Amino acid sequence: MRIATWNVNSIKVRMEQVGDWLTQVKPDVLCLQELKCETDQFPKDYFSALGYDATIAGQKTYNGVAILSRHHLVDSLIGMPEFDDHQQRVVAATVNHVRVISAYCPNGESVTSDKYHYKLNWFNAFNGYLKNQIASHQKVIVLGDFNIAPADLDVYDPKAYENDVLCTDLERQAFQDLLSLGFIDAYRHCHNDLPGFTWWHYRMNAFKRKMGLRIDHALVSHSLLPELSDCQVDALPRANERPSDHAPLFVDLSSSNPNS
């Protein structure tokens, strides 16, 4: 199975780019973030015509997550049951006995912002949520925009981002606390010393100047580790004419057939 994630920064603007990418890369599953549309505005028919079923958690203007799948999606769950939040940031569903979670973690804005506190609270809730998910499902994969660069290797200029949002010790600790539940950072596991940037600012010609951060991640449960064969960032869509600021990331699992 190939399972991917992409923060598309508006599905209405990027629909055809996503369709083209699905046609070329043919993932079994694609997790989407920042839909920026309400659930009933999501172009479900367009992706259905490409062979993808969808579970959607949208809202007006901001946030919004979805899971697209070429296989049957079961046991869909919108949001975190024990965290009351009108911001649609989490959706889960099971595909071929693999629990897939699409997450759009809060950005935080800046360390002095109320949004930064919301971010840390949110990660605390997300930790509890994933603890439950990993306890109730054998194979779990969490993909999405985490808005955390876990280490200096994940930042083009660590000095410039030192103690800045996305890179603070508290955020990095929150990320490590997720791993401690029993997850592995798939990209870092497969690539010891490559940056693997997934996001580049729209400003400053950041993409062409390789000024990126690795803030989109795929976490696999220990039970999936034997199946993990590859994890790649596809930076090509970032060079599109009207790109999302994020590039897609995908994981290849060697088995996970319906009977395993």
Place this chain on the structure above:
DNA sequence: ATGTCTCCTAAGAGGAGA
């Protein structure tokens, strides 16, 4: 470098969020 992009309100630009 308050630099770019998207969406909203509301009838023009400007604010929010990233």
